[in-house]
Amino acid sequence: MAQSKYTTHLGMVDILPDEVRKWQYLENLIRQEAHKFNFEEIRTPIMEQTELIVRGLGQLTDIVSKEIFAFSRGEDNYVLRPELTAPVVRAYVEHHLGQRGGSQKLFYIGPMFRAERPQKGRQRQFHQFGLEVLGSSDAVADAEVIAFMIHIYNKIGIKNTTLKINSIGDPESRDKYKEALKAHLKPNFDKLSDVSKKRFEKNPLRILDSKEEEDQPFIETAPVITDFLNDDSVNHYNKVKDYLSELGISFEEDPYLVRGMDYYTQTAFELISPDLGAQDALAGGGRYDLLVEEIGGQPTPAVGFAAGMERLLIACEELGIVLGDEKSVDVYIVTLGDAARKWGLAQLPKLRSNGISATMDYMGRSMKAQMKDANRENARFAIIVGENELKEGKFTFRNMTESEEESLTFDDILGKF
């Protein structure tokens, strides 16, 4: 097929009307359920200062080192947000949201940008929804955040998921563990896969994630991070697990679960789906007790998660779950002749002001074509009007699903709704 002259950029997709109905359904559901959990929505700009993202996520993370869309204009450096935890924390600090008292329970829905090679479940502009709880170090917050995440997927009907959790402790515990891990791997450095060799200095924890066959023997015998946690970390982790059990949420402990952003501390978790292909993480998150301070706020513990909306929609597709309704309209006015067309146009506002969705032909076509259009638009009713109806002041009111008609005044028709 001939390619059009103008197209979206690589990895950026248009969401067309039939798809938008699913998105609206999903967004409505998220907002409604978030309110049930007493979370409030926050909306931040699409662009942030580059420095916020670099400092927040970590200079050496993949996201920052090779996946951000950044540009400068005059003195200012802009970056298209690749995630929303750091921006939400920025807003929290900038607007002193901590002063509102208690813990801040925020949720968001919106587009994110990462300059990666697209593939299934991965785009350059994609959408996430997520929660952040700022100001609580209590494991109840961890449990509620996870509970909300699971709740959304259950509500939609995506149930064959696996919740993986781990604790990566505080920075001191993690540094001790990193050294132990490197000491374990070093004697066999030459036998590691190429990617793992690269990770060895930069981010040894990531080697635990390796899917390379040659790495497996060393991963299996590697020390486990949970053995390096201090008492506070262990206590917190145990409480999280205890609360999840209390909530009836099953989970799988994965001592090799490591996440991509530097800001994580303590609890880390991911929700995995077998229906997604290579990119199998539906959602992920964790605790980030040091980020608020890192960004310039008072020391403030926090926990949150982010979920990929495209991935959620892919899972629905795979599972045959249909989100939202087909398009439809309450009334389609079918007209014959100029006088009737004029009358029809004048009735549309009356129908709409009564809460009835209504439309008519915009193309000046035959009655048959109008009926066909009414059918295509899934009109529940058609009002058919020609010279006879105008003369008598009674109009043909056709139930399109039952194929039954009656002759009614316009007021009677309004009374039918």
Place this chain on the structure above:
RNA sequence: GAGCUCGUAGCUCAGUUGGUUAGAGUGCCAGGUUGUGGCCCUGGAGGUCGGGGGUUCAAAUCCCCUCGGGCUCCCCA
């Protein structure tokens, strides 16, 4: 950054060892029913076969280059 793979009507795809004006289904438009949709019948519009170059009497088909998409590695939602 790397690998694999695919580009033929709006969509899903046929197209036999290169051989006339490139097909089907579906969708779209119209007619059959000069006032009635869905089913059915008939007709129509719609394609520079992604683009450029080459080989050939002849290219959707073979060769080269190029553009675009998809999947995968890395990493992540």
